[in-house]
Amino acid sequence: MPRGPFAAAVAAARARGELVVQPRMGFGDPAAMRAGLTSVARARAATVGTVTLDSYTRVGDHAAVRRALADGSPLNGYPIVAHDTEATRWVLAAAHRYGMPVQVRHGSALPEEIFAALLRTGVDATEGGPVSYCLPYSRVSLRAAVDSWARCCAGYGRLRDAGVEPHLESFGGCLLGQLCPPGLLIAVTVLEGMFFRQHGLRSMSLSYAQQTSPEQDEEALAALRRLVDELLPEVDSHVVLYTYMGVYPRTRDGALKLLGAAARLAVRGRAARLIVKTPAEAYRIPTVEENVAALEHAARVAAAERPATAGVPDTGIYAEARTLIEAVLELSPDVGVAVRRAFERGYLDIPYCLHPDNAGQARGYIDAEGRLAWARAGRMPVRLDRAAGRSPEMTSDGLLTALSYVAARYDSMALSEVGAQPAVALPGRAGGG
Template sequence: MNEEPDTKPALSVRLHDYVSEQKQRSRTVWQPRMGFGDPIKMKDGLAAVADQCDFARSGTITLDAYTRVGDFTTPLNSLRSGVSLNGYPIVSHDKETTKEVASPARNNGIPVQIRHGTSRPQAIFSRMAELGLEATEGGPISYCLPYGRLPLAKAVVAWKDSCKLMANRIEHGHIESFGGCMMGQLCAPSILVAINIIEALFFLEYGVSTASLSYAQGTSDAQDKGAIAALRKMAEEYLPLGTWHVVFYMYMGVFPKTPEGASRLIYDAACLAIRSGCERVIVKTISEAIQIPTIEQNIHALKLSASAERKYDQEPLTEREKEHFEEVYMEAKSIVDAVLNESADLGKAIINCFKNGVLDVPYCLHLDNRGQTRTYIDGDGCLRWADRGALPLNRSISYIGRDKQLSSSEFLEMLDYKSRLYDCRTYQVSPDYHG
C-alpha cells in the first residue's frame, strides 16, 4: 500500500504548472543553473531571480559535489572552515535553513528546481519531501553513465526507489530527464531524444506525476530545430497528454572564452529555443569557461536571453529542418521501440539494451556502455554517425552518415568547434538587449 503524500507547505509553485501557465501566455521560462553553499548567498541568488518581473523565470538550487556522492558531513565542515562549495548541500543544512533560503521563490510565486547530479538520489528526494519541494532532474541513465562508476543496474534500482518515494511522499512530483545532455556535446540527436522518452516513461511508470524532456544545443541550429520537433512528436506519441514539457539547454560543451563570443552564443541559443517552441530554457553565463558564475552574471544572462522574446516567436520548420526532423525521428523511434520490445520491465530493458548495444552513448567511458558508437561534425556543422555500433538503425537509409575513422586531433577539434566559431570574430549583441 502506498503512503499518503506528505502535506508540507510548498516552498514554491509547481514547476510544470507554472511552465504550462506561461506557455498559455506565450512566454518562455528562463532558468539559471545557480548554486551556492552559503545559505545567505543562495537566498540572495533566488531573490535576485525572483525580482526579475519583466519575464517568466524559475529558481534553481544546484547541489554541491559532496552531496552528489552521498557525503553529507564534509559540506558543513568545509563551510565552517571558510571553504566555498560549488553548490548547496540540501541534506546537510537543516530544514528551517532551507525553508528560509527558498522563501523568495515562495513570496514571488515562482518555482524552484533542485539540480543535483547523483545516481543515488534517495536522500535528496527524502529531504525534498520534508521541505515540500517537488521538482528535480536526472534519471537512471543520464545521471549514471556520464558521472561515475556506479553500475547501471544499481542506478536503475536507486532511481526506481526514488521515483516511488516521490510518488508516495510528494504530491505532483516532477522530474526533468537529463537525457538531452548526455556527455555535454557530440552525442547524436537521436540518442538524446530516445533517452529522454525512455527516462520519462520510467518516471511515469513508477508514479511520478509529470516530466520534462531536455535537449542540449548542438553544433547546428537547423539540426537542433529538427531534433526538438522530433522530440516533441515522440512525446506526443509515447507520453500521456499534459504530463510533459520541453526544456532547452544552452550549449553544454566548451564555451567561448571571450565575453563577446559567449554573449552572442547565449543570445543565439535563446533565439533558437524560442523559434523551436521550447517552454523552458536553462541559461548559461559569459563566465562558463572561466569560473563558477556570480549572481550578477546569472542575472545578466537571464536578461540577455529574455530580450530575444521581443524579436522572435516559434517558427515552422524549413525544408532543411524538416529533413533533420525526419532523420532524428526515425532513428529515435527505432531505438525506443527496440528498448520497449526488450522487456515489459523498463528497468530491465534499459540494462539489457546497454549490454547488447541497442543503447550506446558516443564517447562515454562508463563500463556498462559498449562505447562502439562515434560521431563527427560534417561540412554543414551537423553531427553525423562515424560509427553506428549495434544501434537498431536501418543502414539503407540515405541520410545516415558514412562510416569514418576519427583521429585524436579531429576529435579535439570537434570539442572546440563551437568555442572557435564564436571566439573567432567580434559579435555585436542584439540592440534589443538593454541590460
C-alpha cells in the same frame, strides 16, 4: 490533482507566450543561496529558480560536507541533506515571496537521501534520471542507479499527500553534452520519461541540449515533441532546452551570440524553458549578477522571436529515435530492465562515455555541413549515411577540433565585428552547476 508550483509556472508562461529562463546556481551558505534566488526572482524575465547541490552531496559523501561546514571551507553548491529542513525552507521562502518556484538540480546516480530532503522541505521539482545521472557522471553500476531511481520516483509521489504534484525533469537529452547525434539524445530522454511514468510520476519535462547545427536542432525538437505526444500522451509535460553544454566561446560577444541562438531555437522549436549560460562560462563559475544579466538577455532575444510556422525538413532524426526506443522496449515490459539490457547489448551506446556499463563502440562526428552524425554506431540499430563517402574515424586532434567547433565558430563571428571583447576572466563570488 492540479499542477505543482513549478509546472504551473511554466504552463502559465507558455499561455502568455513567454519563454521561461533558468540559471544554474548553487551556494553552500544558506544566506548566499537565498540572496541568489531573490536576484533571479527579481530579474526582468519569466524565471524559475535553481538550487544546485554540491559535489559531495551528489556522491553521498555527507561526512565531507559536514567537515566543510564545520571549518568554513567553500562548497560548490547547496548541501540540502546536511542543512536542516528549517534552513532550507528559509532559503526557499525568498523565492516564494516573489511567486517563483524552485527546482533542485544535483547530478546524483544514487539520490535517495536527496529525494528524502526534497520531501521534507516540500520542493516539487528536481531533475536527473537513471541513465543520464549515472553513465556520464559516476562509476555506479547502471543496475544500482535504475533501482535507486525507481525507489526515488515512487517515493517522490508522496508529495501528493500534501496536495502537490511532483515534477521530474529528465536530463537524458544532454548526456555528455556534445558530439552525440540527436536521435540518441531524444531516445534516452523519452525512455527516462517512460521510466518516470512507470514509477508513478505524472508531471515531467523532457530535455534537449543545443548542439552544432541550428537546423538539425530545430528538427530534433520537433521530433522530441512528436515522440512525447505519441509515447507519453497522458502526462503533463514540457520540453526544456539547454544552452550549449560544451566548450564555450571565450569572447563576450561570441558567448552572447551563442546564448541568443539558444533562445531563438527554444522559441522556434516550441520549448517551454531554457537553461541559460553566461559569458563567464569559459573561465569560471558565474556570479549572481552575471547570471541575472544572461537571463535578461535570453528573455529579450526570445521575446523578439516567433515559433516556426512551416514544418522542418525531415532528415531522419525522428525515425532514428523511434527505432532506438522500440528496440529498447522489446527487451522487457519493465522500462528500467529494458534500458539496462539495452546497454548490455549495445543497443544504446553513448559516444566517448567511459562508464564500464557503456559499450563504448559508438562515435559521433561533425560533418561538412556542421551537423552531428555517426562515424560508428556499434551495435545500435542506427543507419549510417555513407552517401558522401566513408565517415572519418575520430583522431585525438580531430576530437579536440570537434569539441571546440561551436566556441571557435561563435568567437570568429564576434571577432569579425568591430569592438569584440574577451569575456571577463577575473575570479568572483559564484555558484553554479
